Amino acid sequence: SALVDSEESSVLLDVAATAYDFVIVGAGPAGIIMADRLSEAGKNVLLLERGGPSTGETGGQDIPPWANGTTLTRFDIPGLYDSEFSVKDTYFFCKDVTVQAGCILGGGSSINGGLYWYPRDLDFSVANGWPSAWTDHAPYTDKLKQRLPSTDHPSTDGIRYLEQTTTVMGQLLDGQGYVQQTINDDPDSKEHIYGYTNFDFIDGKRGGPVASYLRTAKARPNFTYKDYTLVSNVVRNGSQITGVQTNDTSLGPKGVVPITDNGSVILSAGSFGSSRILFMSGIGPTDMINIVQQNSTAAANLPPMAQWINLPVGQNISDNPSIKLLFTHPLLDTYPWASAVNNPRPADAAQYLKDQSGVLAASSAKINFWRSVTGTDGILRWVQGTARPSGSSNLPTVNASQIFSLTVYLSENITSRGRIGINSALQATPLVDPWFVDPVDKSTMISVLNDIVAGVSNVPNLTLIQPNNQTIEDYVNTYNKASMNSDHWVGANKIGLSPSESVVDTNTKVYNTNNLFVVDASIVPALPVGNPQGTIMSAAEQAAAKILALSGNMTLSTNTSLSGGTNSGMCKGSFGGHFGFLFLDCRLWIQSFVPLLCHISLTMYSIL
Numbered sequence: 075s076a077l078v079d080s081e082e083s084s085v086l087l088d089v090a091a092t093a094y095d096f097v098i099v100g101a102g103p104a105g106i107i108m109a110d111r112l113s114e115a116g117k118n119v120l121l122l123e124r125g126g127p128s129t130g131e132t133g134g135q136d137i138p139p140w141a142n143g144t145t146l147t148r149f150d151i152p153g154l155y156d157s158e159f160s161v162k163d164t165y166f167f168c169k170d171v172t173v174q175a176g177c178i179l180g181g182g183s184s185i186n187g188g189l190y191w192y193p194r195d196l197d198f199s200v201a202n203g204w205p206s207a208w209t210d211h212a213p214y215t216d217k218l219k220q221r222l223p224s225t226d227h228p229s230t231d232g233i234r235y236l237e238q239t240t241t242v243m244g245q246l247l248d249g250q251g252y253v254q255q256t257i258n259d260d261p262d263s264k265e266h267i268y269g270y271t272n273f274d275f276i277d278g279k280r281g282g283p284v285a286s287y288l289r290t291a292k293a294r295p296n297f298t299y300k301d302y303t304l305v306s307n308v309v310r311n312g313s314q315i316t317g318v319q320t321n322d323t324s325l326g327p328k329g330v331v332p333i334t335d336n337g338s339v340i341l342s343a344g345s346f347g348s349s350r351i352l353f354m355s356g357i358g359p360t361d362m363i364n365i366v367q368q369n370s371t372a373a374a375n376l377p378p379m380a381q382w383i384n385l386p387v388g389q390n391i392s393d394n395p396s397i398k399l400l401f402t403h404p405l406l407d408t409y410p411w412a413s414a415v416n417n418p419r420p421a422d423a424a425q426y427l428k429d430q431s432g433v434l435a436a437s438s439a440k441i442n443f444w445r446s447v448t449g450t451d452g453i454l455r456w457v458q459g460t461a462r463p464s465g466s467s468n469l470p471t472v473n474a475s476q477i478f479s480l481t482v483y484l485s486e487n488i489t490s491r492g493r494i495g496i497n498s499a500l501q502a503t504p505l506v507d508p509w510f511v512d513p514v515d516k517s518t519m520i521s522v523l524n525d526i527v528a529g530v531s532n533v534p535n536l537t538l539i540q541p542n543n544q545t546i547e548d549y550v551n552t553y554n555k556a557s558m559n560s561d562h563w564v565g566a567n568k569i570g571l572s573p574s575e576s577v578v579d580t581n582t583k584v585y586n587t588n589n590l591f592v593v594d595a596s597i598v599p600a601l602p603v604g605n606p607q608g609t610i611m612s613a614a615e616q617a618a619a620k621i622l623a624l625s626g627n628m629t630l631s632t633n634t635s636l637s638g639g640t641n642s643g644m645c646k647g648s649f650g651g652h653f654g655f656l657f658l659d660c661r662l663w664i665q666s667f668v669p670l671l672c673h674i675s676l677t678m679y680s681i682l
């Protein structure tokens with residue numbers, strides 16, 4: 075199916091464009107899982123990623139000096155997570171998003187702290203904003219667990235390192251009625267519990283979807299991956315999407331990658347990335363599309379105004395407001411995380427290089443706890459704490475090597491919402507910050523922090539050093555807003571039952587389009603109880619099942635190769651579901667048997 079107009083194809087006569095059943099934009103956790111599940115079902119899938127490789131396995135080259143001669147990049151080594159924020163060249167963060175977002179293979183999962191929580195039932199409840207069609211979510215979490223189990227002891231020798239923070243923080247929590255548990259063994263239990271941090275690391279290295287789902291996808295002939303490919307917008311004719319506009323003219327005429335007649339585009343470019351692509355495709359609030367209209371290059375790709383689709387893209391955003399406290403205790407060993415990329419402690423580097431064990435086999439988080447608290451508005455909100463043996467060098471009166479930090483997040487049921495959008499430079503950016511918009515969120519945080527601090531005097535030798543000589547209330551009131559950012563943005567393209575308050579329907583299809591889907595953090599309607607990647611990845615599992623069900627888990631597509639408008643005659647058919655899996659690639663017989671084979675497969679398809 076020719077998806078570019080005749081003028082375009084006559085200008086670029088020698089560009090061949092393969093049409094795909096699914097073009098997925100963005101190789102973050104959601105995009106990778108979608109690519110794997112759809113290709114597993116026999117679909118012809120193209121995964122486009124704007125960034126380059128990350129881990130050594132994917133061809134990454136960013137190897138710290140002390141690991142020279144290995145394939146261990148900074149993204150492989152969990153203990154280098156905290157150093158990301160202090161290196162000069164942060165090329166792995168998106169340069170056109172004004173907050174931190176990963177622009178590299180794996181997206182956020184390649185640059186995040188790796189904290190990984192299986193969602194609980196309440197995270198996917200109607201009360202938490204999900205449509206009822208999504209609430210039977212446990213089977214999808216099970217699918218995720220099978221492919222990507224969590225660990226709370228990531229070092230290959232099974233030993234936990236730097237546990238002083240856990241010991242001291244555990245004493246504080248014991249004194250306040252918290253109970254220790256293996257957190258992911260019972261995800262539904264979150265009331266006054268604490269435990270070791272769970273990660274998605276594998277064999278002492280960063281694991282995540284890149285080291286699991288992407289591996290299986292890559293092994294399939296019907297899966298194609300292209301990196302360094304930026305998608306600006308979808309190409310559409312009204313509600314019918316016909317392809318995506320990329321910056322790579324080798325992929326198709328003027329860089330347009332077409333989809334098959336029954337094909338679909340799935341945006342998995344993250345909360346900021348997917349929202350921007352929608353605006354640039356003429357989908358979203360009019361004020362945002364007007365900004366696109368004012369940019370002459372981007373305006374050229376906008377559909378006519380009559381085809382603009384007004385949806386609340388970028389609204390309903392939430393992110394955990396988080397406040398950090400600092401403590402000192404003589405037992406502590408504050409780890410020099412920031413310098414570990416160039417100058418790690420020599421024994422730790424040697425141990426890690428030997429067999430991926432030791433301190434560097436985990437990122438900095440050591441202990442997590444949860445509780446609920448009811449605000450003055452009667453709403454029960456959830457609270458998460460994460461403690462790390464890390465500190466700050468600007469505290470002259472304190473021994474800098476004996477500090478640990480506690481980050482307290484307000485999570486599920488917070489009532490504040492913000493908005494994200496684009497500015498005139500087309501950077502994706504928060505327009506209304508989502509933290510403490512509702513004063514009850516703030517007062518709830520203050521009461522939680524006061525509760526924690528009240529227990530400090532019961533732990534021998536434990537001292538709160540930040541805030542110091544200041545009430546918790548003053549500390550929170552004067553806290554730098556930007557530091558409250560937890561990088562857990564959800565809700566921009568919220569799933570829901572109506573286009574007046576949501577962007578995608580219960581099948582994750584963008585309202586008022588025939589074949590455009592969004593599957594990533596942005597469809598999650600409200601924050602889960604813990605750091606969100608487990609929720610996002612299991613949501614992708616459910617979305618894949620729903621999208622496959624929509625297409626009857628079956629595809630028979632003519633895989634058109636355009637060259638100056640000429641069909642070179644490739645044929646590809648597959649079907650799955652009840653009849654098992656059959657994949658026919660006609661390229662082998664392209665010279666002589668193409669028409670016959672295509673006919674046979676079409677006949678088989680119609681019989682079955």
Ligand SMILES: Cc1cc2nc3c(=O)[nH]c(=O)nc-3n(C[C@H](O)[C@H](O)[C@H](O)COP(=O)(O)OP(=O)(O)OC[C@H]3O[C@@H](n4cnc5c(N)ncnc54)[C@H](O)[C@@H]3O)c2cc1C
Nearest residue numbers: 100102104124177181182186187189305344347594595607
């Ligand atoms: C510093 C940091 C630390 C974090 N720590 C944790 C943690 O410990 N635990 C946790 O659960 N969560 C954590 N998070 C959040 C978590 O990583 C994200 O919620 C998650 O990665 C979102 O997944 P996603 O698939 O929606 O999008 P993303 O991970 O953002 O992936 C989107 C992908 O799309 C690509 N892309 C974007 N735009 C385009 C385009 N136009 N064309 C082509 N490709 C495009 C990007 O390069 C990226 O690879 C952290 C986030 C950050 C930034």
